[in-house]
Amino acid sequence: MKTNxxxxxxxxxxxxxxxxxxxxxxxELLLFxxxxxxxxxxxxxxxxxxxxAGNELELTVGIISTIILLISSTTMAISVTAIQKNNxxxxxxxxxxxxxxxxxxxxxKYFEWGTRINEGFLPDTNTLHELGPGTILFFGLYFVMTGLxxxxxxxxxxxxxxxxxxxxxxxxxxENYHLFENFGLFWHLVVLIWIFLFPLFYLIR
Amino acid sequence: MSKNKTHSSGYCxxxxxxxxxxxxxxxxxxxxxxxxxxCNTAASLLIAGAEALIVLAYFMNLKFESRFYKIMxxxxxxxxxxxxxxxxxxxxxxxx
Numbered sequence: 001m002k003t004n005x006x007x008x009x010x011x012x013x014x015x016x017x018x019x020x021x022x023x024x025x026x027x028e029l030l031l032f033x034x035x036x037x038x039x040x041x042x043x044x045x046x047x048x049x050x051x052x053a054g055n056e057l058e059l060t061v062g063i064i065s066t067i068i069l070l071i072s073s074t075t076m077a078i079s080v081t082a083i084q085k086n087n088x089x090x091x092x093x094x095x096x097x098x099x100x101x102x103x104x105x106x107x108x109k110y111f112e113w114g115t116r117i118n119e120g121f122l123p124d125t126n127t128l129h130e131l132g133p134g135t136i137l138f139f140g141l142y143f144v145m146t147g148l149x150x151x152x153x154x155x156x157x158x159x160x161x162x163x164x165x166x167x168x169x170x171x172x173x174x175e176n177y178h179l180f181e182n183f184g185l186f187w188h189l190v191v192l193i194w195i196f197l198f199p200l201f202y203l204i205r
Numbered sequence: 206m207s208k209n210k211t212h213s214s215g216y217c218x219x220x221x222x223x224x225x226x227x228x229x230x231x232x233x234x235x236x237x238x239x240x241x242x243x244c245n246t247a248a249s250l251l252i253a254g255a256e257a258l259i260v261l262a263y264f265m266n267l268k269f270e271s272r273f274y275k276i277m278x279x280x281x282x283x284x285x286x287x288x289x290x291x292x293x294x295x296x297x298x299x300x301x
Binding site: 022026029030033034036037040041044045059063066067070071073074076077078080081084185188189191192195196198199203204205 | 219
């Protein structure tokens with residue numbers, strides 16, 4: 001392997017795949033970053049409406065969702081390290097816990113959305129039109145941003161289940177774990193995004 | 206492949222990181238009990254930033270990555286802050 005004085009990735013297959021994953025992460029960060037800017041800009045123009053609309057969301061829901069995702073991120077990190085250290089059982093156990101937490105998050109989000117929709121906060125409903133443009137913007141952004149995030153969780157969940165079975169079949173092991181490692185980065189990214197969604201929608205009043 | 210062993214944090218480090226993240230989440234919730242005006246928003250986002258750094262450094266192992274990834278991540282954050290700045294610069298200087 002040639003020595004690379006700048007330590008730039010691209011020296012072999014693993015480095016290339018990791019580099020690609022990080023580029024994807026940067027693109028995702030900028031995508032959600034743009035949505036955060038849209039939220040911040042509209043909030044600065046409609047502070048009172050955003051404050052009132054924010055009170056409709058339950059803080060407890062946000063806290064429980066955050067705890068679920070933080071624990072799932074930890075179990076994912078432990079699972080990747082365990083496979084690197086050739087501890088298959090620990091890796092499967094912690095990955096199994098991650099799957100359960102991912103399902104729990106999606107179910108929780110499903111019920112939360114259901115409540116909001118029943119209350120009439122879905123965009124283009126009469127209830128929302130009566131509350132004014134600021135509230136329409138708040139709930140529009142709420143459904144788009146949490147919906148896009150939940151879609152990431154769903155895609156992540158499908159990949160976790162796929163990796164779980166690859167580990168069972170020893171296709172992912174202490175010698176060949178790079179796919180798992182790269183996917184782990186994706187899962188942490190999803191948690192990273194939620195860390196900012198939580199204060200925007202549930203904390204800042 | 207085995208020569209490319211990735212350096213990662215240990216199990217204990219992950220658990221300590223989780224404890225730190227939970228404490229920071231509790232702190233951000235606790236702060237909302239006080240009416241500090243715009244400082245509430247700033248504090249919540251600063252705490253979220255600290256949590257993001259923990260996730261990046263320990264869970265995503267950025268701490269052990271090459272300087273290249275650290276510089277790239279910093280650049281993305283700078284681009285985001287620049288986008289935020291020019292958006293608000295435009296908003297604050299609009300004449301309606």
